[in-house]
Amino acid sequence: MEESKHLGHGSPGAEHRESPRPVRGFIHGLKNPPKFGTMKHLAVALLGEYVGTVLFLFFAYGGVMVGKSSLGGNPSTTGEYLIFLLFGATSFGASLAVNVWVFYRITGGLFNPAVTTAFILTGLMNPLKGALLFIVQLVGGITAAAIIDGLTPGPLKVDNALGPNVTVVQGLFMEMFLTAELIITIFMLAVEKHRATFLAPVGIGLAVFIGHIVGIYFTGAGLNPARSFGPAVVEGIFPHYHWIYCKLFQMMDYYTANPGQDDDGRAEVLATGGPSV
Numbered sequence: 001m002e003e004s005k006h007l008g009h010g011s012p013g014a015e016h017r018e019s020p021r022p023v024r025g026f027i028h029g030l031k032n033p034p035k036f037g038t039m040k041h042l043a044v045a046l047l048g049e050y051v052g053t054v055l056f057l058f059f060a061y062g063g064v065m066v067g068k069s070s071l072g073g074n075p076s077t078t079g080e081y082l083i084f085l086l087f088g089a090t091s092f093g094a095s096l097a098v099n100v101w102v103f104y105r106i107t108g109g110l111f112n113p114a115v116t117t118a119f120i121l122t123g124l125m126n127p128l129k130g131a132l133l134f135i136v137q138l139v140g141g142i143t144a145a146a147i148i149d150g151l152t153p154g155p156l157k158v159d160n161a162l163g164p165n166v167t168v169v170q171g172l173f174m175e176m177f178l179t180a181e182l183i184i185t186i187f188m189l190a191v192e193k194h195r196a197t198f199l200a201p202v203g204i205g206l207a208v209f210i211g212h213i214v215g216i217y218f219t220g221a222g223l224n225p226a227r228s229f230g231p232a233v234v235e236g237i238f239p240h241y242h243w244i245y246c247k248l249f250q251m252m253d254y255y256t257a258n259p260g261q262d263d264d265g266r267a268e269v270l271a272t273g274g275p276s277v
Contacts, residue, residue: 042129048107053140053226054147056099056111061148061158061231063091068157068267081217089212092221097205098179099109104190104201113137113246118183124191142228149234151216159231160245171219174245178211178223 067087068074074083099107110116113134149156162171171196185207190200204226208223215221220226228245 030081031068036265045107045129046132048103049110049133050136050140051135051145052099052103052109053111054144055102056095056148057141057144057227057230059099060092060227061144061156062152063095063277064088064158065148065152065156067091069152069154074157084214085213088222089209090214092212093205093209096132096208098204099154100204101201108190111137111140111226114223115183115186116181118187122209137226139228141224141226141228143232145228145230145234156231156235159235159237160222160228160242161239162241163218166218168241168244171241173220174215174218175244178219178221181211182207182223187233204224 044231063253064087067084069085071080075084096111097110103109103111110119110133115132116125116130116137119125125133145156145158148158162168166174182204185203186200189203190197196203200214211223212221215223222245228242232242
C-alpha cells in the first residue's frame, strides 16, 4: 500500500516523472526567446559562441596554414592552386560542420556576425543579445588568428584579399552571393524545423565548402566578418576594400512566400481521425 501511495498521481514524484523534458531543437529559444533578464543564460550563450567561434576558426585557419606550408608558400602553379583550393575549402567546411554540431544545442552554433545580424533583422533574436554575440564572435576570430599565428612558424597567411584583376564591385557582389547562400542554408535547414533539421550542420558545412570552392580565388572567401576581421587585426593589414567582408546582410520574410511548403498532410489526417473516403 505504501508503495502504491508513493506511485500515485497525487505524489510530487509522479508529477515530476510524468512531465516530459523540453525538446531543445537547433538554435533553441530564438523564435520564442526566454526573458532577457536571465544573466546565466546570456553568459552561457556568450561563452559558448566565443569558444565555438575560436574552435571553428582555429581548425579552419590551421588547415589553410598547413596547405600553404606544405607548398612552401603561396601556390605557384595551377596544379598546386587546385590542391590548395580543395584543402582550404575542406578545412573551413568540415570545421564548421563539426563545431556547429557540437554547439548547436548550447548556443545555436552561429559563429558569424553576418548570421547574427540576419537573426536580429528577422526578429529571431533579441537585439541587445545579438549585439553582444556580434562582438564576442569578432573577438573569437581575433583569438583564433592569434593562436594560429603563435603556434605556426612564419607569418600568418590566412587573410582575405581580392584575386588578380578582381574589382571592388565584383568582390562585393561575390561576397554577397556567397554569404547569402550560407545564410539561406541556415534558415532553411536549421531555423525551419522539418525532418532533416538534425542534419543541418552537414548542410551548413557544405554551404561553406562550396562557398570557398567558388570564392577563394576571387575574394579569399570571407562569408564571415569574424573570419575576415581576425587575421586583419593580428597581421595589421586592412586593405582599402576590407569593408566588403564586414557588410550587414538583411533577410526578408521569406517564410510568407510559400506557406505550408513542408506539409505532408499528416496533421490533417491525425486531426480527422483518418483519411477521408
